[in-house]
Amino acid sequence: MGAHSAAAALFTALLAFATLVSCNTEGDILYAQRQELKDINNVLASWDPTLVNPCTWVHVTCDNSNSVIRVDLGSAGLSGSLIPQLGGLSNLQYLNLHGNNLTGTIPQSFGNLTNLVRLELQKNSLSGTIPASLGNIKTLKFLRLNGNSLTGTLPLEVLSLVLVGNLTEIDCNYPGQTEDLRLRPRSGLIFSRMLENGSGK
Structure with a gap:
């Protein structure tokens, strides 16, 4: 009985340690992202790397295991x-960064966010192409990228999520037009609406 209790205690300790390591890693990732951003409104002031985990940070939500599941900025x-490195937030379900002034490209590593349900990057200044790796996110339901300066075409890997995954809404635009694709809830058909002058919703 004593051996069983000791084993149980060891397992509990190892689980707690693993959770702590995971939280610290996620905190490191988010803090690294903070370092790459100009924060004129000081909304990231609570993102303190000296804290045990990022779950007390404003605009961050964690699950019962203290793993980051939502970032709302x-x-x-x-x-x-x-x-x-944001692709390392393996339990992230919701990432909202719309309406900022983000530049550069959408990282290929976002395809590693395999629990993501909602990705909202619309109304920024992002450029480059939409990563085909987003097609790895079988849980994705909402993908909003309109109001950026993206080029190229929507990857077939992403479109395939409508058929094999849960994706019900895609908003994206390219110079001179917006391609607005939605899955009709009842018929299961996709329709495409082209809007001139790059105007979003």
């Missing part, structure tokens, strides 16, 4: 670029 007055 819409219209926060942020400028700068997105870092590839």
Whole structure:
């Protein structure tokens, strides 16, 4: 019985340690992203790397295991670029950075966010192409990229999520037009609406 209790205690300690390491890693990732951003409104003031985990930070939500599942920084007055390390937030379900002044490209590593349900990067100044790696996110339901300066075409890997995944809404635009694709809830058909002059919704 004593051996069983000791084993149980060891397992509990190892689990707690693993959770702590995970939290610290996620905190490091988010703090690294903070370092890449200009924060004129000081909305990231609570993102203190000396804290045990990022779950007490404003605009960050964690699950019961203290793992980051939501980052909500819409219209926060942020400028700068997105870092590839964000792809390491393996339990992230919601990433909202719309309405800022983000520049650069969407990292290929975002395809590693395999629990992501909602990605909102619309109304920034992002450029480059939409990563085909986003097609790896089978949980993705909402993908909003309109109001940027993206080029190229929507990757087939992403479009395939409508058929094999849960993706029900895609908003993206290219110079001179907006391609607005949605999955009709009842018929399961996709329709495409082209809007001139790059105007979004």
